[in-house]
Amino acid sequence: MPKVDYALMYVTDDSIKDDNSFFHILEASLKGGATIIQLREKTCDTQTFYQRALRCKEICEKYNTPLLINDRLDIALAIDADGVHIGQTDMPYAVARILLGNSKIIGLSVSNKEQAEQPNAQAADYIGISPIFSTNTKTTDLAKPLGIAGLKEIRQLYAKPIVCIGGINKNNTRDLMGHGADGIAIVSAISKADNPEEASRELKNILCKTGTN
Secondary structure, eight states: OOOOOOSEEEEOOTTOOOHHHHHHHHHHHHHHTOOEEEEOOSSSOHHHHHHHHHHHHHHHHHTTOOEEEESOHHHHHHHTOSEEEEOTTSSOHHHHHHHHOTTSEEEEEEOSHHHHHSHHHHHSSEEEEOOSSOOSSOOSSOOOOOHHHHHHHHHTTOOSOEEEESSOOTTTHHHHHTTTOSEEEESHHHHTSSSHHHHHHHHHHHHHHTTOO
């Protein structure tokens, strides 16, 4: 598998129903320096998800940027995405790997040290630890924020890339990268910014200054 840059992951905002706005923000994030995209759709029907995924893939290929699909292996397979991001209650990692093959990226959500120690997490290409800080993006099923202390604890036992998500913005990115994160996953700090491209660029500049490119 080619080396993947997890530094700045833009996780698409499924509250944006208008396709023009949705894809404008996606492309703006890529122009601003997003290094990997995760398409996350929790409420739409399969046909809508599929159509959005096709368009996302087209845009990501234009910028030579990997596209991951959140949860839905069927969508990832249907459009030949670069991989998936799965949660603790989604398709088991071992099954996902069989279905996707060894060339695809599989990331796993982790909310505590115990989950990071499990074989599924250790086998995944990266883990997304969440929530790192308090966030309003997800309103249900949230674990207690891990904070910098939780990141440091998980970093000690996990050798592969760690991507942090939840309440991340330009003010706390540097602290995360200085304490073991390999990347940040951003939703509202990009999708709700007045200028999503500039917001992405500002975050990318911070990442570059911390030695993550």
